[in-house]
Amino acid sequence: MEIKKGIAVSPGIAIAKALIMDSEDYRIPRRSIKSASRITEIQRVRNAFKDAGAELAKLEAAQDEIEEGKIKDIFAVHSRFLRDRSLRKRITDLVHSQSVTAEYAVSTTLREIASHFTKVKDPYINERAADIYDIERRLLRQLLGRKRADVEHLTEEVAVVARELSPTQTAGFDRKFVKGIASDAGGRTSHAAIVARSLGIPAVVALEDLTENISAEDTVIIDGNRGIVVVNPNEETVRQYEEFSHEFVELEHKLDTIREKPAVTRDGTKITLLGNIEFPDEAELVLEKGGEGIGLYRTEFLYLNSETEPTEEDHYEAYAETVEVLRDRPIIIRTVDLGADKYTQDKRFAREPNPFLGLRSIRFCLQNLMMFKTQLHAILRASVLGNIKIMFPLITNLQELMQAKMILRDVMEDLDEESIPYNKNVPIGIMIETPSSALTAFTLARDVGFFSIGTNDLTQYTLAVDRGNELVSALYSSADPAVLRLIRTIIQDAHKARIDLSLCGEMASEPEYIMLLLGMGVRTISLAPPMLPEIKQVIRSVTLEDCNNLARKVLTMNSERQISNYLRDATRKILSEAF
Amino acid sequence: MTKGECQADVEIKNADGLHMRPAMQFVDVASAYESEITVSNTEDSVDGKSIMQMSMLAATCGTKLRIVAEGTDAEQAITALQELVEDRMFDEPPPKGKKKKK
Numbered sequence: 187m188e189i190k191k192g193i194a195v196s197p198g199i200a201i202a203k204a205l206i207m208d209s210e211d212y213r214i215p216r217r218s219i220k221s222a223s224r225i226t227e228i229q230r231v232r233n234a235f236k237d238a239g240a241e242l243a244k245l246e247a248a249q250d251e252i253e254e255g256k257i258k259d260i261f262a263v264h265s266r267f268l269r270d271r272s273l274r275k276r277i278t279d280l281v282h283s284q285s286v287t288a289e290y291a292v293s294t295t296l297r298e299i300a301s302h303f304t305k306v307k308d309p310y311i312n313e314r315a316a317d318i319y320d321i322e323r324r325l326l327r328q329l330l331g332r333k334r335a336d337v338e339h340l341t342e343e344v345a346v347v348a349r350e351l352s353p354t355q356t357a358g359f360d361r362k363f364v365k366g367i368a369s370d371a372g373g374r375t376s377h378a379a380i381v382a383r384s385l386g387i388p389a390v391v392a393l394e395d396l397t398e399n400i401s402a403e404d405t406v407i408i409d410g411n412r413g414i415v416v417v418n419p420n421e422e423t424v425r426q427y428e429e430f431s432h433e434f435v436e437l438e439h440k441l442d443t444i445r446e447k448p449a450v451t452r453d454g455t456k457i458t459l460l461g462n463i464e465f466p467d468e469a470e471l472v473l474e475k476g477g478e479g480i481g482l483y484r485t486e487f488l489y490l491n492s493e494t495e496p497t498e499e500d501h502y503e504a505y506a507e508t509v510e511v512l513r514d515r516p517i518i519i520r521t522v523d524l525g526a527d528k529y530t531q532d533k534r535f536a537r538e539p540n541p542f543l544g545l546r547s548i549r550f551c552l553q554n555l556m557m558f559k560t561q562l563h564a565i566l567r568a569s570v571l572g573n574i575k576i577m578f579p580l581i582t583n584l585q586e587l588m589q590a591k592m593i594l595r596d597v598m599e600d601l602d603e604e605s606i607p608y609n610k611n612v613p614i615g616i617m618i619e620t621p622s623s624a625l626t627a628f629t630l631a632r633d634v635g636f637f638s639i640g641t642n643d644l645t646q647y648t649l650a651v652d653r654g655n656e657l658v659s660a661l662y663s664s665a666d667p668a669v670l671r672l673i674r675t676i677i678q679d680a681h682k683a684r685i686d687l688s689l690c691g692e693m694a695s696e697p698e699y700i701m702l703l704l705g706m707g708v709r710t711i712s713l714a715p716p717m718l719p720e721i722k723q724v725i726r727s728v729t730l731e732d733c734n735n736l737a738r739k740v741l742t743m744n745s746e747r748q749i750s751n752y753l754r755d756a757t758r759k760i761l762s763e764a765f
Numbered sequence: 766m767t768k769g770e771c772q773a774d775v776e777i778k779n780a781d782g783l784h785m786r787p788a789m790q791f792v793d794v795a796s797a798y799e800s801e802i803t804v805s806n807t808e809d810s811v812d813g814k815s816i817m818q819m820s821m822l823a824a825t826c827g828t829k830l831r832i833v834a835e836g837t838d839a840e841q842a843i844t845a846l847q848e849l850v851e852d853r854m855f856d857e858p859p860p861k862g863k864k865k866k867k
Binding site: 259262263266267270271272273276299302303306308310311314317 | 781782783784785786788789792793812815816817818820821823825
């Protein structure tokens with residue numbers, strides 16, 4: 187039994203078999219397996235050789251038309267290697283003697299061979315190492331590809347363990363069977379965390395070297411309440427955790443009973459609670475948990491979840507399906523927020539040295555008009571079905587907003603010409619998630635119907651802290667006075683311009699921020715659906731008067747630590763009465 | 766089934782040596798025979814039907830190799846391999862400037 191401490195990012199307790207996902211860049215960590223699993227791993231090696239050979243034969247056949255030359259020779263050489271029994275045996279022997287995974291054995295063996303070539307002085311032979319690396323990649327693609335597919339077609343409950351999870355990987359999770367997530371890297375607002383919360387499964391991140399200390403099929407406990415992961419727990423520990431888990435479920439049930447009750451403070455102020463979603467099938471969960479609409483529909487997951495670029499019909503269907511569930515309740519559709527850490531199918535983004543300051547989000551859309559217009563066309567078509575609003579992300583200046591609005595008008599004209607009905611008065615809003623838009627909120631407010639404060643990016647950009655980097659993630663805090671001052675500015679400017687305001691970042695799902703946000707004037711928040719009941723309970727336990735007093739006090743404070751402590755104490759007092 | 770043994774010493778004569786493509790040709794020819802084919806240089810002995818092992822010999826131009834065949838068609842195998850290495854030189858050119866051998 188081994189206990190690892192990380193950061194709890196999504197509540198709940200999962201006890202399941204570990205499913206280890208390797209990252210996609212083919213750096214394969216050494217991982218031991220149980221001796222009984224060796225047969226399976228050896229079979230995986232054999233299959234990988236067979237399948238890589240078949241794949242190559244297909245490629246070779248396709249190449250037949252083209253001239254005889256080098257490419258054909260390369261394929262021919264690769265296929266001889268894939269048929270080479272002594273190579274395969276060297277790999278399976280390694281699996282057998284060292285009890286390691288198929289991936290590790292393939293990678294190690296081929297790299298040994300490659301390094302043998304690089305040691306030869308003859309430059310012509312020396313260069314052959316590249317061929318060996320190519321064969322390594324061919325085999326690994328088979329092994330890892332299959333494993334990736336496994337996550338999508340699970341038959342038993344698992345806890346996913348990974349060095350780091352990309353949004354693309356998490357988008358493919360089969361929710362029925364993925365019961366928990368644990369990762370070496372990441373912070374409170376990493377994608378693994380966000381996805382886990384929206385799926386309502388427990389998650390712990392920043393475990394540093396967990397993947398090196400765990401083998402496939404090991405049992406793990408993921409304690410998303412306390413940030414603990416237990417590898418191969420003993421019976422006593424399992425029993426204890428089953429009890430915790432039971433209590434946690436009971437608390438959830440207790441919270442579920444407040445679903446029908448309104449989100450009002452004790453002194454009668456109504457707060458609107460909305461849900462953040464990635465997929466249409468989460469809309470149901472929002473209503474189930476007492477949400478009154480969708481405050482943030484992250485449409486880029488349509489791209490992340492599919493092998494091919496989504497068509498306009500794919501967009502339309504997703505929106506129509508969501509409206510069908512929500513009926514006339516509001517749905518804020520955020521246009522695609524790709525780039526930085528989220529990519530499209532063809533990964534057309536050249537690697538950028540500073541992706542978060544690079545071509546992402548609305549900037550990417552404004553440079554890829556075909557894609558942008560396709561989405562806007564679909565949103566507008568869906569706008570007659572229900573209460574749809576359009577939101578542009580990461581606006582940093584007025585010009586970008588004007589450009590985006592102009593393109594929207596173009597698409598409206600197209601629809602007019604095609605005689606397709608749409609809501610001509612569809613509300614248009616923007617996310618305020620950069621210091622520049624916060625500081626110019628007063629100007630931006632004149633040209634939009636609503637603001638939504640995105641506190642994750644706002645915090646990261648204001649404090650210049652990469653939220654996923656463990657080395658500095660401690661500096662990331664929305665309780666920082668700088669962040670709070672910007673939020674206050676945004677709220678005041680929205681009120682002055684009499685436009686709607688909501689807040690949709692992680693702040694909205696953390697109980698300790700609720701009083702502060704209400705006190706600062708926020709009346710609509712949007713958050714991960716599983717957190718809705720708990721936040722509603724907090725709202726129902728406070729008075730607006732207390733919130734105002736608390737906010738006034740906090741805004742005079744100068745240090746993040748002082749503010750955090752103050753908020754935590756105030757919340758604890760309330761929660762001890764509320765729960 | 767009579768088991769014959771046959772051997773030949775050959776020298777790599779094409780300029781680029783026994784790189785991937787020649788290794789592939791060698792393996793293809795060797796695999797056409799039932800006999801076991803062993804190829805050795807001064808240090809190693811390898812299986813002549815394995816492209817991994819053959820290419821790892823890293824035999825450059827001028828390297829001398831001993832080919833040993835063991836089996837019913839040993840003689841034919843040796844003849845064919847010898848022809849491939851020395852007469853056809855893997856269908857590749859010899860070193861420029863007629864610089865023969867070492």
